[in-house]
Amino acid sequence: MLLIAAAVDTVVTVGHSVQGAQAFRDPGHLHMILPALIALAVAGALSAIYLRWPGWALGVLAASWFAVAYVAIFGVFHGLYGHALKEILLASGAPRKVLQEMFRESRSVEPTNLAFEVTGLLSIPVAVFVVLWLVRFVQSAWSGACESPANQEQAEAAGAGLRLTPTRGGILRLVDLALRMLFDAPFKSLGTLIGVVVSVFLMAQQTSMLMGILGRVTSFVNSSDVDIWICSLSTESTDATDTIPVNRVGAAASTLGVAWAAPIVQGIGKVTRPDGVREFVKVLGVEAPRYAGMPRTLAPGTTRESLRASRRVLVNWNDRATFASAVPGDRIEIDGQAGIVAGFFQGMDPHSPYYYMFANIDDARAFTEFPLDRITYVAVGLAPGEDVDAVKQRLQSRLPDVLVASREEMKKMEERYFLVRTPVGLVFGLGSLIAAVIGAAIVAVTLYSSAVDRSRDYGTFKAIGARQRDILELMLVQAWIYFAIGYVIGLCGFFVVKLNLPQLPMVTPARLFVGVGIASLVSCTLSSLAAIRRVLSLDPAIVFRA
């Protein structure tokens, strides 16, 4: 069992490490692979020793210590501390300094990659399994049930002499039986399924919304061709920033490895809607001829050059209805100043009350009374073949009074600010967590209740020859059937909502479904543990009681 746990954890850890290395472009994430491979090798050696000399006290002791060390390294340090605690602290808004101090060894403090965090958390159930194994192992060794060499010889003799028939087939042979047992109590099963369906639906919906909102949060820095952003040192996000001197553009442009550098100003204005309501607008001023900072995608018929003419603005395609500006040429009023809609951009939906609007840099200054000697950002493009980190370092050395960040770093900063400084991350995170807990609780209660109701059936299975492993598999299959059906129905419900409410910022990347699937599977599995424990400890002699 220990060997199986080590093998599973090796797969999980290697997958997690490779994924981390790819996602963060940091080979340092591969550092957990070696301990996992060593653990697998040691587990294999200990298993071989234990099978050869099962009563060998040193072997028992070594296996126990290994299990403890294994749990400490992978379960407690990596899973609980490195991921679970970090994410709880981040979700609860712990100060960044505290997090950096606590996780100074961590390769990345921010949980910006959902799949990476989920696979990191998978070390915990494996460790829980090892702990359970260790408890049973120590119990059996202590009680003497752990076969001594003499007893083992007898057991082998029994096996050899009596020609015990090996059990054929895997866990799948129990699927039919599990299904029959589940649906023999249709109302109870229906209740459990509803619990799993609601749980899957809410987890998918909440996480999808959060990912969609995070996508919008980062859309400004992510939708343009800017490689490096230069901004005020006090910047926490594009919503919380300050201005910098305009001459930083020239300094950046003359830095080795920089192909171009362009200013961007960001001011707040108020646009009067046709119905008289005034909406806050983030007016982004970009400079000809590159118009750096503008989204790559413009609506058909719109060109960047359309901003050359005075007082022209580009409006988000999806905000047309808000401003009743259906066609280019419509007039729009920004803080009492007239503007003309020159076209529309796409792929940059707002996440906050501020709508986005682009203007040429001079008009943007005029619309928002932005100081002439200041700008908000310097957008930097790399020369072909240049390394972003190397150029960033050069820029930072030349411009020590500003913040220089790659696109990825700006993206992470935006996400972190949104997750930590606003309640949205907590609300959606809690929503997903509560959904998982509710689903787990419903499955746990139903399976436990079913195990109590069916004690006699399980006792009969044991009496007529079911091994503990068969019972364990039967229970797990039942939990997994609930998961499989609930997962499919829950996701169908999710897509129905997504298709019928297109205004919700729901995104559907594959990792969302993988993550929700893993979370639901783990939830269903963990919630079956109480029922499994009850059934495994059931005395088969129950079948003789009237």
Add this chain to the structure above:
Amino acid sequence: MPPSADSRIALQGRGVGKVFGKGELLFRALYPTDIDILKGEVLVVMGPSGSGKTTLLSILGLVLTPTEGQVLIDGYDVTHATSDDMAILRRDRIGFIFQQFNLIPSLSAVENVAVPLLLAGIPRVERLARARRALELVGMGEKAAARPRLLSGGQMQRIAIARALVNEAPVMLCDEPTASLDGSTGRGILATLREMAKSEGRAVVIVTHDERVLSIADRLVHVIDGRVQAEDVNRAAGA
């Protein structure tokens, strides 16, 4: 070669005893007992309620581990086999028949009979075919698709017998097999059990209060206050 040379013995208890609880709550359910169950015989165990006969049956059936003594199957001591080996031995070597039938309500008759084969990993087609043959042996072939709740007590007990037979177990342990049945049904079940012993050479142990069972007994054992009394051979033979 097995340690025990007597090949007639299918199941053997050597000094098996059982104590429950500890300290002041210690209760001896069965005093050390030697008992041999021979192939092809029907051994009847009688005694008052709480005398220890079900404890004896549970120990012989590897459901309960004795606190002393050994259980031997075909001469091999299996007392210290692993719990998995014990389960496999129960599955393949021992057929159980219970007073309450203990059929799984969500399964049809044939599926109930096939459960030991399912646990052994026998493919579905083969196990259902074998289960149908076992049902036909006990005269329940026509009820293969029926759920237990639609069957009478006698029919359920026949299905339970088929389940005990399906793995061709050489030993059948029956706990009050006729207690829940009316007279004629009980006699039919007893005839079936005797047939299993005589025609197929199975060892059949029946724990019961029911005097009717003596009609098929080859040997009779009394258990009183946890002690197995001398066999009442004459009574068994005269029945």
